[in-house]
Amino acid sequence: MSAASSAGYPESGAPRTTYTGERVVRETKPAYKTTEMIAYVAAVIATLIASAVVGDDDGGVDRFAADQAWLYVTLLTIGYMISRGLAKSGIRGQGDDTRG
Numbered sequence: 001m002s003a004a005s006s007a008g009y010p011e012s013g014a015p016r017t018t019y020t021g022e023r024v025v026r027e028t029k030p031a032y033k034t035t036e037m038i039a040y041v042a043a044v045i046a047t048l049i050a051s052a053v054v055g056d057d058d059g060g061v062d063r064f065a066a067d068q069a070w071l072y073v074t075l076l077t078i079g080y081m082i083s084r085g086l087a088k089s090g091i092r093g094q095g096d097d098t099r100g
Contacts, residue, residue: 031084034087036080036083036084036087037080040076040077040080043076044073044076044077047069047072047073047076048069048073050064050069051064051065051066051068051069
């Protein structure tokens, strides 16, 4: 006696072609939702405002020149990029699946 089954659906369950794969989970949030982005933007704004507010002293020397402020902004940007790179370094991408 043989068991009847529908075409494509053996008794053991759904055919292999309906397997949808594992759910992809991201470990980090998008950059604009992180506290490090907020801290970076606040630090850049504070640096530029401080450079604009701090003026000449009695001798006519600018104590916090614009070129120095932009150097600090550049260093802040490098630090932010490194921190985002470290945050994302442990994440596997969608194309990294090594299963057959």
